[in-house]
Amino acid sequence: MxxxxxxxxxxxxxxxxxxxxxxxxxxxxxxxxxxxxxxxxxxxxxxxxxxxxxxxxxxxxxxxxxxxxxxxxxxxxxxxxxxxxxxxxxxxxxxxxxxxxxxxxxxxxxxxxxxxxxxxxxxxxxxxxxxxxxxxxxxxxxxxxxxxxxxxxxxxxxxxxxxxxxxxxxxxxxxxxxxxxxxxxxxxxxxxFEINEKFPQEYSIPLRRKEILRYGENPHQEGALYIKPTEQEGLRVAESEILHGKQMSFNNYLDVEGAVNLAKELDCEENVCVIVKHSNPCGVAVRKTQKEAYLQALKADSKSAFGGIVAFNKPLNLETAQELINLFLEVIIAPEFEKDALEFLKEKKKNLRLVKIKNFNKKPKGFDFRRISGGLLLQDRDLQLYKELKVVSKRQPTKEEMEDLIFAFKIVKHVKSNSVVIAKNKASVGIGPGQTSRVDSLETAVKKAREFNLPLEGSVLASEAFFPFRDSVDEAAKYGIKAIIQPGGSIRDKEVIEAADEHGIAMIFTGMRHFKH
CATH class of the missing domain: 3.40.50.1380 (Methylglyoxal synthase-like domain)
Structure with a gap:
């Protein structure tokens, strides 16, 4: 035959x-x-x-x-x-x-x-x-x-x-x-077809393997990166271009995603620098020059920044690159790298990963996926910031305080819950992530500010969810915090507002929480 x-x-x-x-x-x-x-x-x-x-x-x-x-x-x-x-x-x-x-x-x-x-x-x-x-x-x-x-x-x-x-x-x-x-x-x-059936009875996800990773969250776990071939127009961290350095790990990609999303959230013409460690921001600043933004972000927590990931919203320049080599970093992220900065970093840091992000300035598309045993959770991406900005205290925030409040609320949206962010002059002063009590989160943020001698007096505070009790407001007043932004919606909102008024603190409700688990 x-x-x-x-x-x-x-x-x-x-x-x-x-x-x-x-x-x-x-x-x-x-x-x-x-x-x-x-x-x-x-x-x-x-x-x-x-x-x-x-x-x-x-x-x-x-x-x-x-x-x-x-x-x-x-x-x-x-x-x-x-x-x-x-x-x-x-x-x-x-x-x-x-x-x-x-x-x-x-x-x-x-x-x-x-x-x-x-x-x-x-x-x-x-x-x-x-x-x-x-x-x-x-x-x-x-x-x-x-x-x-x-x-x-x-x-x-x-x-x-x-x-x-x-x-x-x-x-x-x-x-x-x-x-x-x-x-x-x-x-x-x-x-x-514009049917827009968000959660159909049956749902399949097209995935195509891009690479085998160095390892998963830990060295004893194997890992791989898959890309979703649809959604080409949005932010594409999965298709980032590794210009230099060691192979990326599972955790590197998670941190890159978090750093880029926060840098984009701040959405301003000035220079943004975000420093991330274990998926949480530990330093954030907006300044006229890129170098200033980095140095200010670093001041917030130079200890946690060691071994961290740094993201910029503009092409990385040589002046900033020359500062970056003074600290051990895992990854530097930017929409572009200027030629002399790229050559300098390649020469000075053999293993440092330099990551260029595809579609950096575009919003991510599609669902946020979370894996659980035997299934998958799907939700809309958290792309909104607030429903409204409502002053609920007797004291009105100043123009500068309002700018810092919005800045801090943008940051706290990207910090693991429960979380608070203290900020001043468009720079983080203290970040308190992932505590089981909001008061504990505040204490962590204050501890960080004091550790690095950053001024708490006249700063503002952002909380990603409402205050269940007035205790956090009372604590904030002790440190000279002058304005607070939070979603509101607690059954004890009245006593929380009364606490703000007692201390002469301006308080803003946003009507929108940002839990991040």
Whole structure:
């Protein structure tokens, strides 16, 4: 029985060489339309699908491979006598090797095609053949990735056939390939059809591996980074460009995400610097120059900044780079790196990771995902800051205090709950993250301010959630804090406001909390 290979690919990379090698090994090559033309022009003998089926391609190529003479050849179980008798009865020949990659749906969407063109690039026959071949992997070798051509050729040359282990691996890869393909289609069409069903009954997430990480959260855990091929227009930390330094770890990426989101949150024309450690900001400042912003952010907690991550909202310049080398840092993040700054850091710090973020100035899109045992939590991203700014105290905040209050509230939104942020002159003075009591968070922030000799008198305080009791206000007054911003909404709001009035503290309600777990 002659050996046959069916080749039909949109990605023509390496396909001519692959087909020629199969020809040398005695395979008859079956193909259709565009692939057949490319192979034939390169000197490969090709049998068209229409010659096999006895039926022409119709409807502009929409119907060509969905035929018993193709799918019978793919699905026939070779050690089943009844199946083989049916092949003989209907003059169907088995197909042994299948190389298919699908219509370029994703690429069509990315180039901004209209809906009709997008729909036309939904492959039907391709996935059917891929799945049929993968189902019958005991006898059929299915290839969906040009990277696997060489492996298949080597095994055919060495053993005359592919191994069952290889066929299983390729079948599994094929099923994953079609699953991601269909997931991308469902996500794109949900948007294009404007159905906007936010939480459908069934939901699949297309993911494509970008890299194996150095390790997970800890060295004994393995980790990998996957990218979501949809949502191309938003902030893309997952597709950041590593310009220099060691391979990124799981924690590095989490910290980069947090640092970039906070830097973007501040959203100002001046220079922003954010220093992050273990997913929490430990120093934040806005200044006229980048160097000043970094040095001011560092003042807030130079101890925690050791081994931390620093993010800037503008291209990193040489003057700032020369300051950065004085502290051990894991990662430096910027939308761009000026040439002399990049060369300087590469020369001075061999392992320091320099990360350029894709779409730095755009908002992230899609859901916020959180994994739990046996399931996944989905929620909207926290992209709002407040519903309104309502002064609830007798004393009105000054213009400068109001600017600092909004600045501090933007920071506290990105700090793990329970949290408070003390700020003054658009710089963090003390940050209290992740305590089980808000008073404890305040004490942590005050402790940090005192440790680094930063002035508490005349500062402002932001809380990401309401004060359940007046105790935090009383404590804040002891340290000279003059204004507080918080969501409000506690059953004890009245006594909290009374405490602010007793101490002459201006208090603002935002009407929106920002728990971060």
């Amino acid at each position: 002659s050996k046959r290979a069916l080749i039909s690919v949109s990605n023509k990379e390496g396909v001519v060489e692959f087909a020629k090698e199969l020809e040398k090994l005695g395979y008859e090559i079956i193909s259709s339309s565009g692939t057949a033309r490319v192979l034939r022009e390169s000197g490969v003998r090709v049998v068209e699908v229409s010659e096999i089926t006895g039926f022409p391609e119709i409807m502009g190529g929409r119907v060509k491979t969905l035929h018993p003479k193709i799918h019978g050849g793919l699905l026939a179980v070779r050690d089943n006598p009844e199946y083989m008798q049916q092949l003989e009865k209907y003059n169907i020949k088995p197909i042994d090797i299948v190389a298919i990659n699908l219509y370029p749906f994703e690429e069509t969407v990315k180039k901004g095609a209209d809906l009709d063109e997008i729909i036309e690039n939904i492959d039907i026959g391709g996935p059917a053949m891929v799945r049929a071949s993968a189902k019958n992997h005991k006898f059929v070798t299915i290839i969906v990735d040009p990277e696997d051509y060489q492996l298949v050729i080597e095994e055919l040359k060495e053993q005359g056939q592919t191994t069952l282990e290889t066929r299983r691996k390729l079948a599994l890869k094929a099923f994953r390939h079609t699953a991601v393909y269909d997931s991308i289609i469902s996500e794109v069409l949900n948007e294009k």
